[in-house]
Amino acid sequence: MKVPPQPAGPVADADGPENRLRRFVTIWSRAVFPVTMTSLTRQEFEGHLLPLARELSAALRARPFDTAPAHRVGQALIAAHCTDPDALARSLGVVDAYLVLYCAEDPDVAGAGAEELRARCSRLQHTMAAGFAQALRERTLNEQETIAHSALSARSAAELALHATESRFRAVFEGAAIGIGIADLDGNVLEVNETLTRMFGGLEQHVLSRNIAEWSHPEDGPHVWRLYDELVRGEREHYRVEKPYYRGDGTVLWTNLTVSLLRDAAGVPRYQLALMEDTTERRLLNLRLRYEATHDALTGLPNRTLFFERLEKTLAPGDGRFGLCYLDLDGFKVVNDSLGHATGDRLLVEVADRLQGSVKAPGEMVARLGGDEFVALTTGSDSEHKVAELADRMLGALAAPIRVDGRELTVRGSVGVVEGPVGERTAAEVLRSADITMYRAKSAGGNRFEFADAEADARAITRHGLTTALPAALERGEFFIEYQPLVHLDDGSVHGAEALVRWCHPQHGVLGPDRFIPLAENTGLIVPLGRWVLEEAVRQARFWQTRHADGGPLRINVNLSPTQLHHPRLVADTVDVLERSGLEPGALCLEVTESALIGADDDLLKPLRQLADMGVDIALDDFGTGYSNLANLRRLPVSVLKLDRSFTQGMQQHPVDLVDLKIVEGIVQLAHSLELAVTVEGVETGAQAQQLRELGCDTAQGWYYARPGAPDRIHSLVLADAV
DSSP states (O other), rough: OOOOOOOOOOOOOOGHHHHHHHHHHHHHHHHHHHGGOOSSSSHHHHHHHHHHHHHHHHHHHHHOOOOOOHHHHHHHHHHHTSHHHHHHHHHHHHHHHHHHHHHOOSTTTGGGHHHHHHHHHHHHHHHHHHHHHHHHHHHHHHHHHHHHHHHHHHHHHHOOOOOHHHHHHHHHHHOOOEEEEETTTBBBBBEEEEEHHHHHOOHHHHTTTTTTGOOTTTOOOOOHHHHHHHHHHHHHHHEEEEEEEETTTTTTEEEEEEEEEEEEEESSSEEEEEEEEEEEEHHHHHHHHHHHHHBBBOOOOHHHHHHHHHHHTSSSSSEEEEEOOOEEEEEEEHHHHHHHHHHHHHHHHHHHHHHHHHHSSSTTTEEEEETEEEEEEESSTTHHHHHHHHHHHHHHHHHSEEETTTTEEEOEEEEEEEEEEEESSSSHHHHHHHHHHHHHHHHTOOOOOOOOHHHHHHHHHHHHHHHHHHHHHHHHOOOOEEEEEEEETTTOOOEEEEEEEEETTTTTTEHHHHHHHHHHHHHTTTTHHHHHHHHHHHHHHHHHHHHOOOOSSEEEEEEEHHHHHTTHHHHHHHHHHHHHOOOGGGEEEEEEEHHHHTTTOHHHHHHHHHHHHTEEEEEEETTSOOOOOGGGGGOOOOOOEEEOOOGGGGSSSOOOOHHHHHHHHHHHHHHHHOEEEEOOOOOHHHHHHHHHHHOOOOEOOOOOOOOSSSSGGTTTTOOOOOO
């Protein structure tokens, strides 16, 4: 189809939107009018297209974007007798070439760029085609039903009054827009109208010389000929099916076929009447739309919809086995962010081509689920071996660098593999397991595949469940705090307590911080949760001071996460909590892990220095587990070093590990030379406590003194070996 040539030069804005719209209508009319069966003049036809063009123009620029007007435009073309399939093709060509050019008043209207306008135009074309196809089908069905009703009415009239029957039936027969044929009960074709003759290639004798039984087709369903046999035996009055036929030139004619039994005045079956609607063009259009709905527009691979259909069929109950490979590209986001999405798209096309070339054995299928995620499926009794070999082939296809826009890009992938018998899991469960396994392969370094493991899946599902439950858990008050005493090593008195948050989960019971703090970090919930812990701990410390002035804890230790360190309201929130509770800043110690401060710049240290200047103690937690330079201690605003338990484990042995002893002694001397107090974690025996006291450590905590517990037990020291 030839679209009229574009006017030379750019469309001048001075022409105004109405003039540009009318130019678009003129181009549209020139393209479509020659194939339109209408009594309108060219100018009248343009007047009919003008409101349709306005609808398309408004839809192109509307926000929010809605394709419904394009559906109405497609229907309106049928109403204007533009029923020739070429009319649709020409209309779509005009819309594709000129709608954005003439109808977008501003190339960046409503924030949408040129690419968005083209994408909108494409979606309007799809919806317009769908509206055209629907309206054409409805119009044809209405005509068929009208004609069928007229034909049946004519048959009834023939049984009652022969003189009226012939004239009515002949009028319907000759003037029908659908094919009509009459045959005897032996299948010999007796008469056909001109429309049916044209449908079969235009040779009437070729049609009349055939017997109905000769018109079988490989795609005929078994019910087609069963219904036919029932009709010619007089057991059925009519039936309706979709049936293909071969034309004389070998091409296929698809029809909606309605066959009725004609009886004489005595009710004896005499003839069969066939009404045929040519649905070939509509079927081709539906196949095209189906292809577009089930294939990825960028790579041409089957998309998520088609893959799920295939997977669900594969997993139907039976005796077979299946294997599935879920591949995600390693580091693809870096390509998009550094080289742009256009380069990323071209890279995905190349990856898809390679994967398609490697996944081509019988029973195998590869699809793109979206983004940089691809999935392949294989079936067979030996699927465990086949799926491992398939994963190797997929990774091997990505081994060589891919050249895009003059650059050689190295691409790697991580693959999650699921294999097993069919009929035991749903498609969604299989994909979820493969996705979880793929991330396990990625976390193991990538460029590898891992087989699914039920226990690993369960852990991942539990983590996801905990993640989604965290916000509501904070609102419902499911968190609580336990306190572990901090003890002076010189006299054994309680120096303070560390606040340790716990989660009382409705299903999983009491969970320690190692189960949910990393999840809260990833979701950002650590900030409100951390503030709640600070408020509760400070409130409890103030309560101790007012009720136990004779020996309550002098300080409360609260842990800060790396995310909280970067939060802009850290200082303001801490000051607010202290002021509202009435607790002195010197009674609060904020613990920060050594790893969080490795390489910290002045911007990160600034809020800690502000808090330290107010009198809040800063403790460097888990000291000795990171790789910080000891010289950096001088620039950190810390007043306490908390030695990690790994340094004191050697003191539980008999004899004591002398190397650990020397290391702890050196750290204590260094800390004291910098005027830093030393707290030791994980003290579990009296022997450890004695050694640490002799080395000069200031305070300690651990199960030797007390396990974390309720605030009213803070003075209940056990003083018993825990190991």
